[in-house]
Amino acid sequence: MSETKSCRKCGESKPVEEFHKAGGPYKGKQYYYPECKQCVNKTPRRTTTQRKCPPETTTKICKRCGEEKPKTEWPGYGATTNLGPLCRPCLNAATVENRAARRAADPLRYVCRRCDETKAPDDFMPTKNGGRSRLCRECHRRDSVATNAKKVAALPKTKTCCDCGETKSREDFPHFGRIPAPRCKPCFRVWENAKRAREREDAPRKNYFFRPYVDEASGLLVKKCTRCKVVKPVDTEFGRRESIKPRLTARRSGDQYVRATCMECEREQALVRIHADPEKTRKIARARVERIRNAPRVEEIDRMAIIRRDNCTCYLCGKVLLLSTRYPHPESIVLDHVIPLTRGGSHTADNLRVACSRCNNRKKQRLLSELSWYKPVSIGRDL
Numbered sequence: 001m002s003e004t005k006s007c008r009k010c011g012e013s014k015p016v017e018e019f020h021k022a023g024g025p026y027k028g029k030q031y032y033y034p035e036c037k038q039c040v041n042k043t044p045r046r047t048t049t050q051r052k053c054p055p056e057t058t059t060k061i062c063k064r065c066g067e068e069k070p071k072t073e074w075p076g077y078g079a080t081t082n083l084g085p086l087c088r089p090c091l092n093a094a095t096v097e098n099r100a101a102r103r104a105a106d107p108l109r110y111v112c113r114r115c116d117e118t119k120a121p122d123d124f125m126p127t128k129n130g131g132r133s134r135l136c137r138e139c140h141r142r143d144s145v146a147t148n149a150k151k152v153a154a155l156p157k158t159k160t161c162c163d164c165g166e167t168k169s170r171e172d173f174p175h176f177g178r179i180p181a182p183r184c185k186p187c188f189r190v191w192e193n194a195k196r197a198r199e200r201e202d203a204p205r206k207n208y209f210f211r212p213y214v215d216e217a218s219g220l221l222v223k224k225c226t227r228c229k230v231v232k233p234v235d236t237e238f239g240r241r242e243s244i245k246p247r248l249t250a251r252r253s254g255d256q257y258v259r260a261t262c263m264e265c266e267r268e269q270a271l272v273r274i275h276a277d278p279e280k281t282r283k284i285a286r287a288r289v290e291r292i293r294n295a296p297r298v299e300e301i302d303r304m305a306i307i308r309r310d311n312c313t314c315y316l317c318g319k320v321l322l323l324s325t326r327y328p329h330p331e332s333i334v335l336d337h338v339i340p341l342t343r344g345g346s347h348t349a350d351n352l353r354v355a356c357s358r359c360n361n362r363k364k365q366r367l368l369s370e371l372s373w374y375k376p377v378s379i380g381r382d383l
Contacts, residue, residue: 002016002017003015004016005018005019005032007035007039008034008035009035009036009039016032018036018037018038019037020033020040057071058070059071060074060083060087062087063086064085064086064090065087065089065090071083073087073088073089074088075088075091092129096129096130100130110123110124110132112124112134112135112139113135114139115138115139117136119136123137125137125140155170155180156170157170161182161183162183163183163187163190164184164187168184173185173188174188211223215231220233220234221233221234221235223258225237225265226261227260227265227269228262234258237264238259238263263329266329267329270328291341292347295345295347298348299348299349301347301349302349303335305349306335306352306353310353312333313354314355314356315355315377316355316359316362316374317359317377319331319356321333327357329357330357331357331358332356333354333356334357335354336352337351337352338351339351340365342365343365343367
C-alpha cells in the first residue's frame with residue numbers, strides 16, 4: 001500500500017505520487033511539496049513586474065551658463081557617472097576667476113619654492129593656464145644656466161676634424177648652439193670660402209641657357225624652351241605672365257615675365273592631362289552645359305559673328321589670336337562670359353567676349369573688378 005499525504009490547499013488525502021518531489025531523498029527519506037499537483041496547476045503563476053528605469057539622458061544643464069550640453073563636455077565623462085554641476089569651459093573659467101580673486105586679495109602670497117622668498121606676482125613667469133610658475137624668474141634663470149652647463153660638460157672634451165683628421169680640443173671647433181661643427185676653425189674657414197666661391201661661379205650659369213637673348217642673325221628676342229630645348233622667338237612662341245616674383249626658369253622681358261615652356265609644349269602638357277583623366281574632362285563639360293541651362297537668359301549664339309565683332313582680339317590681354325590655333329593651345333580662341341554664369345550672368349552675345357585660353361583659365365569665375373591684373377583693351381568697340 002502506497003503512502004498518503006494530505007494537501008495543504010484542498011485538504012484531501014492523496015497518495016504521494018500526486019505530489020511533486022522536493023529534491024532528492026535526504027537521509028533515506030523522500031520529501032514532497034505541501035500542495036498536490038492538481039492544486040499547483042490551478043494556481044496562477046506569479047508574474048514579476050520589471051522595474052521601469054528612467055531613460056538615460058545624453059545631455060545635462062550647466063548651472064553656470066544655463067545651457068544644455070552633451071555629457072561629453074563635462075569633466076570626468078567616461079570615468080564616472082556622477083558628473084559635476086559645471087561643464088568643462090565653465091569649470092576652467094571659474095577656476096581662473098577664483099585663483100585671480102585669491103591672488104588679488106593677497107598680492108604678496110607668491111612664495112618661491114627654491115629661495116623661499118615672498119615676491120610680487122610679476123616676479124614669477126606666467127603659465128599656459130593663466131597662473132604663475134612655482135619658481136621666480138631669477139631661480140628659473142639659474143636653473144636654465146645650470147642645466148645647459150651640465151649638458152655642455154657631458155660632451156666629449158676632444159673631437160676629430162673631418163677634413164684634416166686631427167684630434168683637437170672642443171674649443172678649437174665653431175659651435176652652433178651646444179653641438180660643435182664637424183670641422184675645426186681653420187678648416188671651416190677654408191670650406192666656407194670655397195663654398196662661397198662655387199656659389200659665385202654658379203650664379204651666372206644658373207638657367208643661363210634658358211634666358212631670353214637677342215639673336216645676332218635675325219635681331220629677334222629668342223629663348224630656349226625648357227621642355228623641348230628648341231630656341232624660338234619670344235614674342236610669337238612664348239607666353240607672358242604678370243608676376244612680382246619670377247620663377248627660377250623665367251626671366252623678365254619688358255613689363256612681363258616670359259614663361260619657361262613654349263606654347264606648343266604647354267598644349268602637349270594639356271593634352272596629356274586631358275587624356276590621363278577623361279572622366280574629369282567629361283564632368284567639367286557636363287557642369288558647363290548645366291550652368292548654361294540654368295542661366296537667367298539663354299539665346300542662340302553665332303560663334304563666328306562674335307569673333308568678327310571682337311576682331312579676333314582677346315579682351316583681357318589684347319593679343320590678336322589666330323583661327324587656326326586649336327584648343328588646348330594657350331592662345332586658342334574661346335568665348336568667355338564677362339559676368340560668369342555662376343554669378344548670375346546670361347548666355348547671350350552681349351555677355352560673351354573673345355578671349356585666349358590662358359586668360360580664360362586665369363580669370364576663372366571672377367568679375368573684371370576683382371582682377372588686379374586686368375587693364376581695359378581697345379578692340380574696336382567700347383568696353
